[in-house]
Amino acid sequence: MSAVEKVAPAVQLPEIGQPFQGGFFSGVTVEGGKRYANITAGAAHELVGAWGEYGVKIEGADSFTDSRANTEAMAAAGSDLAQKVLALDIGGFTDWAIPARDVQELQYRNFKPTTRENYCWNRDGDNPNSIPVGLLYTEESPAQTAIVAFREDSPEAFQERWYWSSSQRSANYAFSMSFDVGLQDITDKGHELRVRPVRRSLID
Template sequence: MTQSVLQSIAAADLPERGQTLAGGVFVTRYWLNGQERALILLPDELSGKWGEYGVEIKGASSYSDGESNTRAMAEAGSEIAIKALELGAFIPSCLEGQLLMAAKDDDLLTLREDRFHWLSSQFSANFAYYMDFGGGWVHGRYGKSSERLVRPVRSLPIQ
């Protein structure tokens, strides 16, 4: 698995939102599990199934922690999750997807509006959440075995 050169970043070294950072575009600062983090959108675009319809993946239901969701997906054999982790990245959670949408709305990012994007947050054994960057909404009722896009992200602890 390829790792990001940066493992963390000092708050004083953060660029403006929408500027280059760690191989992608700095989206925003956010808090996750008691740690302030920098969310970075990578330029890569992946496509694939979230997982198998009817199979619940334990550990992939976090609304906020896309990295832990993606690791659980990969352990269960999800090809898009494995590809994201190989990039030193992960599939955004519902929260992280909404942060991407907010940055897009502020004209800091360009995201495809013609296709739905998977999020790593599982809704149930049958469904996973996805994001419509054209309409700006998150929905949880789409079969996991459908092909959707993924825009991987990276998250760095802020020191």
């Protein structure tokens, strides 16, 4: 058994949307040849705030998959929102983060709250780092989530609003996503958007 296996034994994965390690299982991403189970916090733990300071490029906050590294870089640079997320203790787990862009895409793909047609103009839905690989959205796919607790007006549902990812685009902008129609875009870092925290567990 390798040292990695001793520290992080294989994780038995539940179905998407099932309670798991402090939140709800929201899908698998790959980084550096390793697979990670992503966990989304419950709606009660959402936060609202600015991503950071407009015009300031933060080193180390550019990953599309490593939510924690991005968030730690943001917090070190003075982001109040990132600091609040890092301070969370949910179900005894303290490694929460603002979701990286491709981790956030899984949240929409698997927990879409509405029955509205998806926005599908640019690269919305393109996710080379998920398993299965995420394909471009169509108007019909993804459909409203089959998980009742995450449907609109249900306890765990995402709001039909914009949510921050922790993935930086430039000194002025960071990636964000609209959870009413699935539009993936960039937003001025000084705007106040919502965050649904995530954490991850190494699978293998």
